[in-house]
Amino acid sequence: MTAVLHIRNIVKQYGEARALDGVSLSLPGDSYISLLGPSGSGKTTLLRVIAGFERPEAGEIHFQGKRIDTLAPHERGIGFVFQNFALFPHLSVEQNIGFGLTNRAVDPILDDALVTRRVKDMIALVGLKGLEGRAISQISGGQKQRVALARTLVTEPKMVLLDEPLGALDANLRTSMRSELRRIRERCGVTFLHVTGSETEALAMGDTVLVLERARIAQHGDADTIYNRPCSPAVARFLNCYNLLSGRVEGENFVSPVGTLSLGGLHQKAANPAYAIRYDRVSIRSETASLGEGETGIEATFITSEYTGSAVNAFFMLADGSVFEVEQHLSHTPPSTFEPQARYRLAWKREDALVYA
Template identity: 70%
Template sequence: MSTVLQLSNVVKSYGDAVALAGIDLSLPDDSYVSLLGPSGAGKTTLLRVIAGFEAPESGTIRFGGREIGGVSPHERGIGFVFQNFALFPHLTVEKNIAFGLVNRDRNPVTDTEAVRRKVRDMIALVGLTGLEGRAVTQISGGQKQRVALARTLVTEPRMVLLDEPLGALDANLRTRMRSELRAIRERCGVTFLHVTGSETEALSMGDTVLVLDRGRIAQQADADTIYNRPVSPAVARFFNCYNIFFGQVDAERFVTPAGTFPIGPTVQKSDRQAYAIRYDRIAIRPAGTQAGDGEIGIEGTFLASEYTGSAITSFFTLDDGKVFEVETHLSQAAPQSYEPHGRYGLIWKKDDAIVYA
């Protein structure tokens, strides 16, 4: 697969605050890329630098094989969809979508019929047929999102940057729009770079998932790899599905304040030593249950359970005071009741853990 965008050692600061600390990044053409990271990681800054709204202090940006560091935003061939949609409230759906075609500096489309045809095709693509003459103040949030996307796509960019495009939508609409965005992208054959703070959204939408941490790309991989094999404790913690113990390796064991665990086959090189086990890899057993061959067991005191629809998350405190989480999927087992402040065994397979060393 060819590369559409390449960044090399891109640095961007605001005073003493470093937003991008030497970004190296290569994105494939014709793909959906999710950019994930905690607040303040530099996600929006990265989009703005790629789009040309911000200039980096150093580094190079190549798009479609050419360097675009000094190219103005409207000449880069890169579309941008803002979180708040940035629609013109005094224009109709049709005129909002046509705006970029008619008013761009280079090669504006002056043929009224050509504009109408292009806009009509784009309206059909994003599912807005019948709403052409409606004011954008009279349509729903999901429809506004489609208008903003159509206004960008009608100018035929090779890449589209989306800054938390689903953030303003309610939960049900967000879920529906995930699949719609993917379908629209596939029909257009362009690369989408989608910024989100939701790990669920990133994993479900991205062919490739990028994790940005403290201004650097911490990991770039497909969703399955990045979820099951996070490359560092910081990445594992961000996905909010791993119990993480900090400690140190001692021979074939990992020593933590909560206990000493034998090391399995999955060991990742990292600048901080840690031991991670996913919430849904743990079984809850009566206190005193012995771990079997290839298993690890500790005990904890039950605190509470939280129902999330498809699963139940149970919280325990370990003897060192650490809160330990266990996720039980209801498709695999009926919900269990646990005694408040009761002691329970928490058991997992040695091979399911990740050791960072």
């Protein structure tokens, strides 16, 4: 797939703090890209630099073969959907969507019939038919999100930047809008770059997922690779589905403060050694149970469990006082009960672990 956007060694600094530290990436055309990262990692700053709302101290941005980092935002051909939607409260749904066509600095459309036709087509695309005359105060959060998206898409940008577009919606709306955003993008045939702090959202939506960590791109790849093979302890920790143990590799073992684990999983290079095992790869057994062939594990004290509907998450205390989490999917097995403060053996296949050293 041909790349539509190339970013080379972008640096953005606020005083002594670097919000972006030599970021480089290429984004394919006609695709959905998720940009995932913790708060303060530089996600929104990167979006604003691409859009032209912020000027970088160093680096270049090329879009569709043309350098754009020296251009004003309205000259870049890139749309931006703000987190708070930034709609005009004194205008109707229809007027909000058509605003960019009639008021843009480059080639405004002055033909009222053409504007009406374009707005009507966009309203049908995003599912707002029948709400054209409504005031912004009279529509729901999900409908406001669609208006903001339609207002951007009606100007026919070649790329759309979305700054946590689902963050202001309730849980049910967020879930339904995921598929809606993907459907709309596919029909428009443009690239969406979607910033989010939710690992679930990023993995569910992105054809490609970028992980931003401490002002740098830590990893990029498809959702399956990011989820199953995070490239560093930091990425694994942010995915919120891995237990991480500190320690060191000694021969065929990983020696940690909570026990010695025999190795057999994927080894990756990292500055700080760590051992990672996913929550749902661990089984809980009696303290006296033996390990099976190809298994390793540790002993721990049960603290409490949390019911989430489709799963039960059990929490255990390790020897060093850290907490170890186990996820049991209820579709696989009926819920188990454990005795508070009792000791259990936690076991998993050696090949399921990720070792960073």
